[in-house]
Amino acid sequence: MDKLVIEGGFPLYGTVGISGAKNAALPLLAATLLAPGVHTLHNVPDLRDTRTMLKLLEILGARWERAGHTVRINSDHLTGVEAPYDLVKTMRASVLVLGPLLARSGFARVSLPGGCAIGARPINYHLQGFEKLGVTTHLEQGYVEARGEGRMRGNTIYFDIPSVTGTENVLMASVVARGETVIKNAAKEPEVGNLIDMLVAMGAEIEGKDTDRLVVQGVDRLHATESAIIPDRIETGTYMIAVAATGGCMTITDCIPAHVSALTEKLLLCGVEIEAGATSLTVSCPEIGGRSLCRLRSVDITTLPYPGFPTDLQAQFMALMVQGDGTSIIHETIFENRFMHVAELKRMGADIAIEGSRAVVRGIGRDKLCGAPVMATDLRASASLVIAGLSASDTTEVSRIYHLERGYENMVEKLQGVGAKVNKVKA
Numbered sequence: 001m002d003k004l005v006i007e008g009g010f011p012l013y014g015t016v017g018i019s020g021a022k023n024a025a026l027p028l029l030a031a032t033l034l035a036p037g038v039h040t041l042h043n044v045p046d047l048r049d050t051r052t053m054l055k056l057l058e059i060l061g062a063r064w065e066r067a068g069h070t071v072r073i074n075s076d077h078l079t080g081v082e083a084p085y086d087l088v089k090t091m092r093a094s095v096l097v098l099g100p101l102l103a104r105s106g107f108a109r110v111s112l113p114g115g116c117a118i119g120a121r122p123i124n125y126h127l128q129g130f131e132k133l134g135v136t137t138h139l140e141q142g143y144v145e146a147r148g149e150g151r152m153r154g155n156t157i158y159f160d161i162p163s164v165t166g167t168e169n170v171l172m173a174s175v176v177a178r179g180e181t182v183i184k185n186a187a188k189e190p191e192v193g194n195l196i197d198m199l200v201a202m203g204a205e206i207e208g209k210d211t212d213r214l215v216v217q218g219v220d221r222l223h224a225t226e227s228a229i230i231p232d233r234i235e236t237g238t239y240m241i242a243v244a245a246t247g248g249c250m251t252i253t254d255c256i257p258a259h260v261s262a263l264t265e266k267l268l269l270c271g272v273e274i275e276a277g278a279t280s281l282t283v284s285c286p287e288i289g290g291r292s293l294c295r296l297r298s299v300d301i302t303t304l305p306y307p308g309f310p311t312d313l314q315a316q317f318m319a320l321m322v323q324g325d326g327t328s329i330i331h332e333t334i335f336e337n338r339f340m341h342v343a344e345l346k347r348m349g350a351d352i353a354i355e356g357s358r359a360v361v362r363g364i365g366r367d368k369l370c371g372a373p374v375m376a377t378d379l380r381a382s383a384s385l386v387i388a389g390l391s392a393s394d395t396t397e398v399s400r401i402y403h404l405e406r407g408y409e410n411m412v413e414k415l416q417g418v419g420a421k422v423n424k425v426k427a
């Protein structure tokens with residue numbers, strides 16, 4: 001098993017280019033099942049999760065080829081309807097094939113994802129949405145079997161919580177249902193917008209992009225098309241926090257600054273300087289006494305659905321707040337168990353107490369974290385530990401980095417490119 005060895009304390013200077021978003025690539029790849037023909041997707045990041053999704057499409061009968069970040073998928077002849085346990089257990093987003101398979105074949109069998117490190121994560125909203133469209137679902141030996149009686153029928157679907165993949169899954173089923181579907185309290189994440197753009201290019205009729213009310217007029221058929229994955233806002237935010245934590249000045253290119261505005265506001269309050277261009281962000285720590293490592297004001301965050309502060313940046317922001325000059329309250333409202341990084345950060349000297357869904361982070365100031373062997377428990381917890389390691393004295397070893405490889409393309413190379421002393425070694 002590989003691990004990362006990080007020698008901390010070196011400020012980051014230079015430029016990092018942002019890859020396509022994992023959380024947009026996964027639903028857009030699944031959407032290629034909706035219509036026969038050759039679909040072209042650009043800016044697809046090469047990650048463990050996108051490789052898993054391509055493997056799943058292959059199991060279902062699609063054929064694909066990759067040239068750099070462009071993937072061509074031929075879904076003319078689908079031969080399967082099942083997402084097996086072995087794949088779903090490595091990637092929950094495998095459930096995103098349910099909607100397209102129902103739309104294309106009227107039947108799908110998908111292993112029910114279990115809980116994961118960050119929470120129970122049920123898919124009841126997905127299933128309730130399909131049932132509203134006339135689909136029957138039942139559980140058989142750990143698999144969800146979903147069957148439509150003839151063509152699905154449009155309906156009004158209300159989500160208690162604006163589920164991101166729930167919205168995407170139900171949307172993909174509804175675009176070919178008969179009549180009108182209204183999705184109320186839909187997720188407004190930019191990745192949902194990216195999927196809507198692709199579906200519309202395929203011939204779907206959807207109104208309400210970027211709002212919490214989506215109105216779909218079902219169409220008889222869709223066609224293959226060409227789309228591009230949006231830049232990864234979570235990767236963007238991770239590098240913004242990395243430079244705030246480590247000091248220096250980094251220009252982050254190929255990103256959409258508006259997609260990270262909640263984080264930008266918080267970093268400005270911390271005292272970090274940020275200049276936004278059309279597709280770039282320059283993040284720097286003001287120099288004090290010849291060092292770029294400014295004092296860091298502690299600020300509070302509450303994770304919320306978009307455009308609120310993303311839960312996928314909570315762990316990384318905590319790695320920054322442990323170096324603050326006061327107390328920061330970090331309130332996690334999306335997932336019930338997303339503080340697995342706390343125990344590991346404490347091993348590096350952080351002062352954090354968990355009180356239910358809140359973490360009380362008492363900042364220990366700059367230059368106080370010390371390197372340690374730590375273990376990654378999930379994707380963003382891993383990124384948090386990398387940020388802590390980059391800012392700590394001595395050496396930090398992060399094990400179980402396969403989590404990191406699910407969602408960060410070339411992280412080691414990108415960090416080395418801005419002066420970080422980080423290497424991947426065999427454990």
Ligand SMILES: CC(=O)N[C@H]1[C@@H](OP(=O)(O)OP(=O)(O)OC[C@H]2O[C@@H](n3ccc(=O)[nH]c3=O)[C@H](O)[C@@H]2O)O[C@H](CO)[C@@H](O)[C@@H]1O
Nearest residue numbers: 023093121122123124125126161162163164165166334335
């Ligand atoms: C592949 C992908 O896009 N993953 C993202 C997606 O996950 P995902 O789509 O799984 O997350 P959701 O938006 O569905 O989850 C939001 C909340 O709703 C709950 N819930 C959700 C569905 C359901 O049927 N029942 C239910 O109770 C979840 O347990 C959670 O507490 O959005 C999350 C929240 O922004 C991000 O952290 C993930 O990175």
Ligand SMILES: C=C(OP(=O)(O)O)C(=O)O
Nearest residue numbers: 023092093312379380407
């Ligand atoms: C939680 C995440 O992803 P997933 O929903 O794929 O587990 C994430 O990207 O931080």
